Amino acid sequence: GGGGGGGGGATPWLALSTIALAAPATPLVAAAGAPAPGGGTVLAAQEVSAMLKASAPADALSLNSANSAAAAGLRVVRSYERSADGAALVLRFNLTNGGRSPVEVGAVGLAMPESPGHPPAGIESVVWNDAHVGGAHGWVEFVRVVGDEATLLVTPADRISSPLEAWRPMMEDLGGGDAYEWVVASAAWAAEWANNTQWPHLAMSDSLKQQYPPFATDPETPWPTTDGKRAMPRLAASGGGAARPWVDPTTLLLRPGETSSIALRLQLAEAGPRTRDAALAKMGSAVLRAVPGYVLSPHLPGTLFIQPPAGATVSTARADPPSGADTATLDATLRAPLPSGFVPVRLTAAGYGEVRLRVGFSDGSEALAHYYILPPFERQVAALGAHLADVAWLPREYPDPFGRSASVMPWDRSICPYSGEPCGHVLNDARAYDAGLSDDAGGGNPLCLAAKVRAAPTAHEASRVDEYIRWTLYGVKPDTASPPLKSLQIREEEVAAGEADAESVDGVRMTMFYYNCSGPKGAPPCSDASSGHFAWRYSEADKCHKPFGGPTWCMTETMANATYRGFNYPHQISSYWAMYHVARHTTLPTLRDWHWYLYRAGKTALKLGTSNVGFMDGTVAREVLAALLLEGDAGNTTLAAIGAQLRGQMQRRQQRWAVTPHPYGSEFGFDTTGQEEVVVWNLYFGNETAAKLTVDHVLSYMRSSPTWPYHGGARSWGDVGNNGKYLATFGTGVQDRGQMHYRAGLNMIPLIEWYRRHPEEGAFLLEVAMGAMAGQLVNIDPATGATSMMYHASPHMRAFDPHSGDYGLGFFGNALEAGAYYVVDAALGPLCFLCVATPQEGGGGGGGGVAMAMQEGGGGGGGGVAIEPRDAYRISAYLEPLGLYVQSECGRFSRLAYDGRQSVQVEFDAGSAQLCAVQRLKLTKQALQRPGTGFAVRGAPLVRGAYESASLTMLVTFSLEGAAAAPVAAA
Numbered sequence: 002g003g004g005g006g007g008g009g010g011a012t013p014w015l016a017l018s019t020i021a022l023a024a025p026a027t028p029l030v031a032a033a034g035a036p037a038p039g040g041g042t043v044l045a046a047q048e049v050s051a052m053l054k055a056s057a058p059a060d061a062l063s064l065n066s067a068n069s070a071a072a073a074g075l076r077v078v079r080s081y082e083r084s085a086d087g088a089a090l091v092l093r094f095n096l097t098n099g100g101r102s103p104v105e106v107g108a109v110g111l112a113m114p115e116s117p118g119h120p121p122a123g124i125e126s127v128v129w130n131d132a133h134v135g136g137a138h139g140w141v142e143f144v145r146v147v148g149d150e151a152t153l154l155v156t157p158a159d160r161i162s163s164p165l166e167a168w169r170p171m172m173e174d175l176g177g178g179d180a181y182e183w184v185v186a187s188a189a190w191a192a193e194w195a196n197n198t199q200w201p202h203l204a205m206s207d208s209l210k211q212q213y214p215p216f217a218t219d220p221e222t223p224w225p226t227t228d229g230k231r232a233m234p235r236l237a238a239s240g241g242g243a244a245r246p247w248v249d250p251t252t253l254l255l256r257p258g259e260t261s262s263i264a265l266r267l268q269l270a271e272a273g274p275r276t277r278d279a280a281l282a283k284m285g286s287a288v289l290r291a292v293p294g295y296v297l298s299p300h301l302p303g304t305l306f307i308q309p310p311a312g313a314t315v316s317t318a319r320a321d322p323p324s325g326a327d328t329a330t331l332d333a334t335l336r337a338p339l340p341s342g343f344v345p346v347r348l349t350a351a352g353y354g355e356v357r358l359r360v361g362f363s364d365g366s367e368a369l370a371h372y373y374i375l376p377p378f379e380r381q382v383a384a385l386g387a388h389l390a391d392v393a394w395l396p397r398e399y400p401d402p403f404g405r406s407a408s409v410m411p412w413d414r415s416i417c418p419y420s421g422e423p424c425g426h427v428l429n430d431a432r433a434y435d436a437g438l439s440d441d442a443g444g445g446n447p448l449c450l451a452a453k454v455r456a457a458p459t460a461h462e463a464s465r466v467d468e469y470i471r472w473t474l475y476g477v478k479p480d481t482a483s484p485p486l487k488s489l490q491i492r493e494e495e496v497a498a499g500e501a502d503a504e505s506v507d508g509v510r511m512t513m514f515y516y517n518c519s520g521p522k523g524a525p526p527c528s529d530a531s532s533g534h535f536a537w538r539y540s541e542a543d544k545c546h547k548p549f550g551g552p553t554w555c556m557t558e559t560m561a562n563a564t565y566r567g568f569n570y571p572h573q574i575s576s577y578w579a580m581y582h583v584a585r586h587t588t589l590p591t592l593r594d595w596h597w598y599l600y601r602a603g604k605t606a607l608k609l610g611t612s613n614v615g616f617m618d619g620t621v622a623r624e625v626l627a628a629l630l631l632e633g634d635a636g637n638t639t640l641a642a643i644g645a646q647l648r649g650q651m652q653r654r655q656q657r658w659a660v661t662p663h664p665y666g667s668e669f670g671f672d673t674t675g676q677e678e679v680v681v682w683n684l685y686f687g688n689e690t691a692a693k694l695t696v697d698h699v700l701s702y703m704r705s706s707p708t709w710p711y712h713g714g715a716r717s718w719g720d721v722g723n724n725g726k727y728l729a730t731f732g733t734g735v736q737d738r739g740q741m742h743y744r745a746g747l748n749m750i751p752l753i754e755w756y757r758r759h760p761e762e763g764a765f766l767l768e769v770a771m772g773a774m775a776g777q778l779v780n781i782d783p784a785t786g787a788t789s790m791m792y793h794a795s796p797h798m799r800a801f802d803p804h805s806g807d808y809g810l811g812f813f814g815n816a817l818e819a820g821a822y823y824v825v826d827a828a829l830g831p832l833c834f835l836c837v838a839t840p841q842e843g844g845g846g847g848g849g850g851v852a853m854a855m856q857e858g859g860g861g862g863g864g865g866v867a868i869e870p871r872d873a874y875r876i877s878a879y880l881e882p883l884g885l886y887v888q889s890e891c892g893r894f895s896r897l898a899y900d901g902r903q904s905v906q907v908e909f910d911a912g913s914a915q916l917c918a919v920q921r922l923k924l925t926k927q928a929l930q931r932p933g934t935g936f937a938v939r940g941a942p943l944v945r946g947a948y949e950s951a952s953l954t955m956l957v958t959f960s961l962e963g964a965a966a967a968p969v970a971a972a
Contacts, residue, residue, distance in 0.1 A: 015068040023055030040085030074100025089268035098255035106253040107189025110182035120671035132168040134247035138368040139165025150273040158264035191250035241325035242799040293834040295709040296775035300377035317361035327354025329374035341828040370707040378873040388786025402483035407472035409446035414787035415803035431544040433556040437512025441807035442724040444572035449809030452816040455579035508564025515561035577602035603643035615675025655682040680751030713772025714740035724806030739791035746811025749773035820877030821870035835872040841865030884928025890921035921947040
């Protein structure tokens, strides 16, 4: 039902709610069929005043006479109406003050529950929702998870009285499943959010204090941390995050006899998420599209394209001034409307942090877009590399008896109160897999460094990955580790020495960190002083097997040695693949030759078998397969044989997925982690029908939104319990909502790869993918390079988790797919995503949104354009007018010049070329609906799938086969 809201607890507010159904609603039979405001028709109406009043605690009324009088005089009528155009259902609440004194409503919200249950049970009926907290032009989007991905939108029926001011998890709701509410006025809640609390959870519970006594000492917030030693600090004390909601909080003042009408419009989009924006326009809302997205840098200008509500025009565009610790600013310049009706706003960023852009319309309403400003992306990734290689790195000489030194260990970037320094390396955890270099949290940081080295190698960082392979992944350290000596991966020499059986060779252990436990969970307790082989102070042993937000799995040595978990393999394959690339394509020194690294990558990939589930970052197996087959074609029979076997295994997986409805399991019956491989392998083996089914499904949880953490941000379930630190909804029954978790970075892969093949479908998938791609970089602290496993999106948090956790999985996607994308869009004109484009010889160009320079320079879609990449790596570019994907295997791009007719000149950065004996350029025609054939580099030989040249300039030539010289516009 609907509901009233309010702070409650120790606040002056009286909380009234329909949730408890404390009294029946009174049907208003006479209202049915009556005219509704705005020309619609009332379908049914009930008075819920008694229900609300009955929900108030008796002592709250008796102790506060003013609240008692306000509750007595408040009349609330709920009605369901058919809209005047017959296209929508309108949900309306009329609040009337029947008392003698003014009534201030501190918060009022309407429940927006998702469908009950969780896949796979009843997956066909499961619906998920997400919100754009955008005030008068905010909305909630409900999408069916599979099938037709039917999309229902909720917008204000009256933008003045019913803005989406906040999107609040209903922690007071003890029913099944999570529910959020559309909050129209939020000041009462906002006062609590500024303390990182939300009624009824304003203080730590007595039961938690009793079960985990360390928390009982002056906890700053109600929320525990997974290290088991202290409560979460008050993060909003600096004035940012939860102290600064998405929309300025307000209250609702009702004078005696006054009625406030709150109304929402519910309407179906025509055909799923791709048609959402068209539906928003029909519903009278503004439509916002951002290029390259809602994450910018001073080095990367952007453009916000605005379709104003019908009958209105854009009058202003301005950014809020910096506040709190944020220094971010946006300079906004309005440009003339495009023929499509979209109005461009040119954006130039400065500083760092969050910034809110306000767009004013002639009808008096205002749309909001929420941006995040980073340093230049290349600098952001450099800071990450330095952190992983020198700070989170556990040196080879560190005396760790488990053998974890010479590795990138998990890192806690929060400040520890006893030292005033970052808490640092996570060497102890009741989640043994988090501290053992395997699984997703343990393997995340080594994977992260490997992904960075593959995309942007430096000698020092590559040497760290080499050390990790030599001493930890595939070697032991008798001088710093204690017997029994173990490597993370079971080595061939262990079989030769009789220390392992032949079947286990190449297997990846569950964890290198383990506990000395015996018996079932709970009895007897795990040792806190010994591993069973050597002394170790297990600081987290008191949490073993306790219900603490996530699986506190204090694995025994036997469990730790298990190798059955296929999810552990891609993380480690990535280290081998990265070093194959370094050894094969650069002049950087390596400990082994390229053949050894690729052999190890291939042999480890074979251990994936023919699993019926998709693995996270499993795309690395496709990259390894491609390298194996190329080297095989060049005459290496050993690698060719591994490649043939791997191809056969992957094809059997793909064939099974192609005929399986909803093949989206993991270790759970349903997850959002395997869709990456389902799409990647179906595309690889040519089954686009099966691939598209999953791409469409991914759009049910990868959304486009003018709010940066929701724009391609995916959603996270339970991941903080597995990998994070702040358990910010522990004990509430509500899932901690995470955005920009690795799920975003990995689910971006199928979206952007489908887009490159099918740009004729329009740029919607590209926009969502770009949101995830840039969003993964926001998790990196630019001052230290330390990472966060996710952004806590609940309004009482609005903060990053300090644990690195499984961040590296999402960064793998960023490093694999990031690039400059030049696109000609039917509605917006020429665009440059993660690049700046300028017109050449009368052609069109610009930066961020190229349509601006096109419009001012008088060009059209034709002519030439020069493209300057501004992504973090500058090794990939996509030219949508040709459907051409350009990749460098050695050397960074400084500029690409497309003449619009028959050539693309690719220029390499001289500094990066110092790492290359020759530059290597791969050309892949990906979109068959775009013109162009015969792509080749003039005067350069084709060697193992790439053109090689010692020159810093390569000229790509092709034929348009009689097609028009002008680029083909995306639909």
